Amino acid sequence: MLLKAILIGIFCYLGSLSTPWILGTTGGWYTLTRPLVSGMIVGLILGDVQKGILIGVAVQAVYIALITPGGTMPADLNFVAYPAIALGVLSGADPKVAVTLAATIGIAGTIVFNFMMVLNSVYAHMGDRFVEKGDFRGIVLVNAVYPQITNFLLRFIPSFIAVYFGAPYIQHFVTATPKVVIDIMSVLGGMLPAVGIGILLKQVVKDVSLLAFFAVGFIAVVFLKLNMVALAMLGIAFAVMHYKYSSSNKEAIENEQ
Known part of the structure; x- marks a missing residue:
């Protein structure tokens, strides 16, 4: 499980919005972080490709109309795509229940995203001082190195902890949860994709x-x-x-x- 948690944490970082390594946002945010893609990747890592894809498809429908206007992040799709889908696969729960868990983690992930934006503003002020001094090396560090270190730590560590330490707890949680609660989560999880499709239709259909x-x-x-x-x-x-x-x-x- 250690290696699997590490791999999921790395993919979570590679697919984040601010990662430049895989053709920028084209290969990362708009490819690796699509739940339909990440579901297959997580399924391959955890050894259950079918379950990963099923959960990925269900989650993709929820966030199919997600946009980030002006940097506003209504839900962190990156955490939905990797640790959330991974926990859904590890829990062995119905994909509808996994969708509800993913939506909850996605909203909580906005806290991490906003914290990263705050730290990046600190780097911007540091960059201003380096510009005044004419320190080219410092400018490169605060624009290309420090933000990526922060981004990696804030993506990898929560994903690793969630998958490595959270797997037994999520299984126990699903097993111990009363059936009526699971049924409610299934109903809500079944409705969320319809909400996503509805939002998409509202945007597309004129x-x-x-x-x-x-x-x-x-x-x-x-x-x-x-x-x-x-x-x-x-x-x-x-x-x-x-x-x-x-x-x-x-x-x-x-x-x-």
């Missing part, structure tokens, strides 16, 4: 009539039991028809002809 496409997709998955390949082909067909026959695009196409 015309209420476009919800018809969402309804078609829902019917195709739930009632017609279409797989992802068939659903993707159906989505492409509807997208082409919508583009071709919508009023503005129709006029543009007719003018080209």
